[in-house]
Amino acid sequence: MTREKLGKDAIAAALAELGGWSLATDGASIKRSFVFKNFSEAFAFMTRVALAAEKMDHHPDWSNVYKTVDVTLNTHDAGGVTALDIALAKKMNLYFGG
């Protein structure tokens, strides 16, 4: 998968298909908050995502407070959003959805 920076239109098109995600104010990353039933569910999600992220060699910027996980994705090398971010976001939505 390429680390080529996506243009505004490509990001908008990808976001239209990605429930819950939006462009961050910096315009160079996408973000989403995931809210779970409890801390255990939130942490199980993070564990699952961590393993997938490591396999992809693409890692989220995230924080967790109790049952909420706030995620920001961007590709440092490219200085923006790439197909890798979209792929990881899709995977997170899948894991969140069950």
Ligand SMILES: C[C@H](O)[C@H](O)[C@H]1CNC2=NC(N)=NC(=O)C2=N1
């Ligand atoms: C060497 C290694 O491939 C890079 O440092 C990877 C690791 N994980 C990464 N994660 C994210 N989110 N962006 C990157 O540019 C990135 N680069």
